[in-house]
């Protein structure tokens with residue numbers, strides 16, 4: 001029985017990655033949980049437009065999961081990752097909690113849950129996050145749902161070396177808490193990314209952050225990350241905050257670079 005349960009988590013995890021290349025192009029459209037977002041006024045339209053261009057998985061909240069279900073019918077449809085938390089800041093204090101449990105993902109046929117790990121916050125908040133993620137990992141294990149953890153620094157760290165140290169600590173903590181996938185910020189140094197790939201024995205995917213730069217720089221960054229061993233991207237705003245045609249071009253180029261068809 002234990003073997004069967006373990007296998008089910010491995011199968012769900014494998015559904016996030018292309019069977020041939022082992023890599024993945026994930027499209028996050030979960031930003032609306034923080035309020036209106038430019039480019040994501042109609043997430044369903046974004047999904048209808050971009051999924052056919054080669055998306056392997058979509059990251060979304062439960063409401064969009066309910067409204068978009070028919071886009072995921074069929075054997076060739078992308079996998080779905082359910083965002084399981086949200087946060088807001090009030091008078092400098094961060095409130096961060098779970099809003100969707102692994103059981104919901106299980107019942108909905110999603111393949112993974114995703115949670116943020118903010119680091120470099122006051123000790124009580126860091127501790128709250130650690131406790132919350134530990135509970136989520138325990139519950140996800142019971143449901144055999146993989147957990148994607150996204151280690152982030154919320155407060156800006158201007159010094160590059162200090163930032164790398166804090167991000168490496170945060171990623172390490174996410175790994176220790178039981179991440180099946182790490183969704184990481186590019187640390188700013190190729191060698192550091194390579195070291196992360198070497199020491200964290202789970203797949204790493206790279207997030208994008210706010211819209212910045214041109215398409216060529218973005219594609220070059222993704223290409224280098226994949227060459228460092230990163231298994232794909234989970235990039236949202238740098239895709240769908242661009243003009244429609246450009247966003248579609250970026251999506252096509254992601255699939256080519258991530259799956260090694262061009263470089």
Ligand SMILES: O=C(CO)COP(=O)(O)O
Nearest residue numbers: 028207208209235236237
């Ligand atoms: O996955 C993400 C949000 O859940 C990352 O999105 P961005 O690329 O917009 O930072």
